[in-house]
Amino acid sequence: DGGITQSPKYLFRKEGQNVTLSCEQNLNHDAMYWYRQDPGQGLRLIYYSQIVNDFQKGDIAEGYSVSREKKESFPLTVTSAQKNPTAFYLCASSGDRGRTSGANVLTFGAGSRLTVL
C-alpha cells in the first residue's frame, strides 16, 4: 500500500547528540513536510520541500536540518542546538506541491517520538 513510513517510532537521545529521523514515501508526491507536535499545541512546521534538492524553513526551523536528495526521502536531523527537542515529530507529503485546492491534502506518517534524557 502507498504511504509514508517514519522510523524509528521511538527514539531516546542524550543531550548534546544529534539524531536523524527517517521519512520515506511511495506516493510519488512532490512535496514533503516535517511538523512537530507538543502537548496542548498544534502542529508546527519545521521544514518543507516542494521538490528534490530544494527545501525551505518553516516556523520553527532553528536547531533542525533536512535534506532532499531523493523524491521519496526527507530525513530530519535534530541537532544539539535544538533547545527543547523532546516532542512527537510528524512527516507528511502532498501531491502537486500543495498548491491546488480541492482534494489535495497532506498525508501523514505515523510519527516518531523523540525523548531527550
Next chain:
Amino acid sequence: DQQVKQNSPSLSVQEGRISILNCDYTNSMFDYFLWYKKYPAEGPTFLISISSIKDKNEDGRFTVFLNKSAKHLSLHIVPSQPGDSAVYFCAARIGGSNYKLTFGKGTLLTVNP
C-alpha cells in the same frame, strides 16, 4: 500570533448526539480549510475540507460550515459514535504558492457510550 484558534481544548458528548467543534481564524488570506482527526501515537488523517468560496461541505456524518464574515468554521458530527473519540485539528492554507498549513491546537472529542 496564533492565526488558527480552537478555543475548546476538549468536548464530551453522548453517543448518538451531535458534536460541534469550532475553529476561528484571523488571516483573511486563508482560502482553504481542513479538518484532521488524530488518534494517540498516530499521524493525523484528513477528514473533510472546505474552500472559502463555499459555506458548507458535507460528507456522510461530517459537515463543515464556514462563516467568512465571522472568520469562523465548525465541524458537525452527527450522530456521534465512540470511534469518533480523537483529537480534531482545524487547519488553514493560503492559496497560490504558499504550501504551508497552519494548524490550531486541537480539540479532544470524547464520545461516551
